[in-house]
């Protein structure tokens with residue numbers, strides 16, 4: 001399979017990442033199907049995608065017509081069989097939960113044609129944890145985006161059974177999707193950036209739950225020294241539910257304490273930027 005053979009991209013999950021990956025794929029000329037089990041996710045995507053396009057137009061990256069054409073190339077569905085039937089490549093962005101990932105890949109492994117290449121956008125899991133469920137581990141690889149439009153690195157991380165040509169193809173596809181592809185040579189939780197980020201966020205969480213400083217002052221300490229978003233601003237953007245799913249899997253006591261704090265936000269429906277309330281109000 002060559003880059004030109006990829007025409008139809010199926011995105012699984014219409015949340016924070018799925019709607020962005022789908023939009024970029026459509027801007028790059030692909031026919032995109034976005035599948036979710038919960039059609040309420042589509043309402044948010046219908047608001048956020050035009051807002052992203054408006055911004056891209058404002059900064060001169062795309063024309064109004066290019067934005068409209070991209071939207072016209074995207075369809076949304078809750079019909080799994082219909083979504084899968086002619087996909088050339090699948091990009092999976094469902095919840096960061098191993099059982100959910102296994103369930104989704106078992107389903108789409110059976111529904112997709114043999115030609116389809118499978119990729120996961122998991123943040124911290126390893127592709128080998130659910131490669132068998134895809135039914136085609138040799139065509140399965142992690143293809144992990146960051147923010148898609150602002151943070152443009154895409155990590156390509158094969159597992160031991162991934163065919164090497166898949167890595168080469170994803171390198172080309174990453175560039176076509178206007179990302180900067182990097183290859184992670186051996187499976188590593190958190191790839192490259194997130195492996196560094198988890199150390200920062202973990203330290204910030206321990207400072208907060210240890211009563212050392214407020215989240216505002218922890219953020220200021222990072223932001224005004226290094227000119228970057230503070231760790232709690234980053235978490236609000238990532239989504240506190242996603243952050244909780246990741247943190248609760250870490251084995252140490254400080255991470256467990258921080259995961260408990262994140263859970264109180266999740267239970268209160270305060271998931272960060274996407275619900276307009278997390279550590280901060282948006």
Ligand SMILES: NC(=O)c1ccc[n+]([C@@H]2O[C@H](COP(=O)([O-])OP(=O)(O)OC[C@H]3O[C@@H](n4cnc5c(N)ncnc54)[C@H](O)[C@@H]3O)[C@@H](O)[C@H]2O)c1
Nearest residue numbers: 013014015016017036037038041093094095096122123238
């Ligand atoms: N948020 C980030 O900044 C970020 C960055 C890179 C990677 N990721 C990873 O991307 C994935 C998605 O994260 P997100 O932030 O977009 O999550 P999200 O919660 O915003 O969206 C997840 C979507 O998956 C859907 N879903 C759940 N179960 C499903 C199923 N069985 N079938 C189909 N759809 C299902 C949900 O309805 C929801 O719309 C996770 O693995 C996460 O770790 C997140």
